[in-house]
Amino acid sequence: MPDLLIELFSEEIPARMQGRAAEDLKKLVTDGLVETGLTYAGAAAFSTPRRLTLTVSGLLAASPAIREERRGPKVDAPAKAIEGFLRGAGVSREQCEERTDKKGTVLFAIIEKPGRPAAEIVAEVLEKTIRNFPWPKSMRWGAGSLRWVRPLQSILCLLSDDGGSEIVPLSVDGITAGRSTQGHRFMGNGAFDVSGFDDYEAKLKRSKVILSARERADTIWHDATTAAFAQGLEVVEDAGLLAEVAGLVEWPVVLMGKIGAPFLGLPPEVLQTSMKEHQKFFSVKNPATGRIEGFVTVANIETSDDGATILAGNNKVLSARLSDARFFWENDLRVAKTDGLEAWTERLSNVTFHNKLGSQKDRIERIAALAREIAPMVGADADLAEQAARVAKADLSSEMVFEFPELQGLMGRYYADAAGLPTEVAAACQEHYSPLGPSDDVPTAPVSVAVALADKLDTLTGFWAIDEKPTGSKDPFALRRAALGVIRLVLVNGLKASLVTTLGKAFTAHGENAPADDLLSFFHDRLKVHLKDEGIRHDVIDAVLAMPGNDDLSLVVARARALSETLSTEDGANLVQGFKRANNILTQAEEKDGVEYSFGADVKFAETDEETALFAALDAADATIKPAMQAEDFGKAMSSMANLRAPIDAFFNAVQVNSDNQVVRRNRLNLLSRIRTTCLQVADLTRLEG
The missing domain is CATH 1.10.730 (Isoleucyl-tRNA Synthetase; Domain 1)
Structure with a gap:
């Protein structure tokens, strides 16, 4: 049984597309082979910045011959019926047999398809795969019609067994398949031939290419943590960044640098976000102080000066980036201390939240009023809840959040502290967005809970009031996420209250008498999804939702758990x-x-x-x-x-x-x-x- 090796070599593939593309290549090719009767023992896909690779082991040498009998009309059926049957079966009248049964003499088409050699099928399947590859974005180049994520340069396609290997005859848009590939762009040894997957992987490594993305990621993490440990520091974990950087290099070379003294006073989250977003650096912190003091960058080349020139260039660019961040930080602090966060809130009157729901400032007023109403239900001080709601979104007007939107809320906490606001108010600035997802931490501080609930309930009732509800898989305003956030806030904090009553208060701010029952049903549907992970069946939840008090989510869940x-x-x-x-x-x-x-x-x-x-x-x-x-x-x-x-x-x-x-x-x-x-x-x- 032969093994198949495919490599599609191109210009650099965006890191975010590589993993999915490798899996797409595997699925499209193996599905295509199996559909023709060409089965296999195993398959694995790989990706680097410049190549997608697929290896298929234990492939049949040829597809099996097929003999199929297809029953047709009676021999005395109208000519058009017989012609249609013959055309559909792809046979002539002479290739049919006449068989007599209880209903008369019937035509049977005998369809025989001989087996086809593996090379012929592979060529057919791979060309179809290349021409119809599902890239999120693709391009054309030159005079050809082929579309690929970046210009495709070569195709390697081999079938190998104990007797040797053969090139699969294939040409796509002028690119003819062969047995040759290239190693690292700068450190490789030029083009080289391969005879099979093991030979291919070994020669790539000698040419400074690590084929496995997992191996590249492991190498990066090992070398980075080792370098940091040697200096008494530790690398801040970031699985997403690690996967992305592993997709940017074929031969990872880890280099560690220090952050300049003028920037060490910046909040660690600012340093981390700036380095990650702009330069794909890992942050290195001092475990004793929690302060970010260094960075790790990953080069794609070994240099004679052990990366000194690369680090110098990175430090220069990083200093410029962090100078901007420090300017934003110091300017924002000045505004927070002298003018207060309310100055930023006022600016939000010029920012539209939704054309039917007013400005962000209008929304803040609604949230503040609702937070005051909710405060007694969650054991919060009503004045503090209202105060927190009025400044919770102030940092949206800050320069730092304008540059780094992902820091909203967190910067609000820093600025509230700088403005001398109560600790509970500062915490609510950061926590009121939570929980954002099913695994996100849930606020438990009463003031934070009050503002978080008010924020999410205003969103839900507002879009319900203007009839902008989720439909099918579409949820442009993340209303399902908001409802799940409310559910988790209620359950984690053990809140007992009538959701219908609370929704009624929220709807009042939108001038609505409240389609609260419809929104309550939406909450019930989200609750079923949430409890599914606990193993609670949907019919069990239906059984308790049919009881009085079904708008008290804590009560409903307690009943459902007991019944389950x-x-x-x-x-x-x-x-x-x-x-x-x-x-x-x-x-x-x-x-x-x-x-x-x-x-x-x-x-x-x-x-x-x-x-x-x-x-x-x-x-x-x-x-x-x-x-x-x-x-x-x-x-x-x-x-x-x-x-x-x-x-x-x-x-x-x-x-x-x-x-x-x-x-x-x-x-x-x-x-x-x-x-x-x-x-x-x-x-x-x-x-x-x-």
């Missing part, structure tokens, strides 16, 4: 089946008789011990469940409900509900009604599946 835990037990799961059996029999009887069996069950009409025992069990359950539900001890309530499993099972095994004795029948149907009523105290079990 109960259903995970044998008694709980079997009780649901007993409940459904009782409910089905009762519902059918009520429909048939045209009456409601909802009261009057009397133990004196019981005819069996099991019937008597069920009366006693229901009495005991009712005595426990109702007070437990009032006390919100859902675990106790549902445990008591699950205890009904055995007496309900015994009852159904011992009696026939629809007795010939009408008095006994009515009594038993009313007893089933008691089962339904008792169980429905904890959740709407009719909504459970299975």
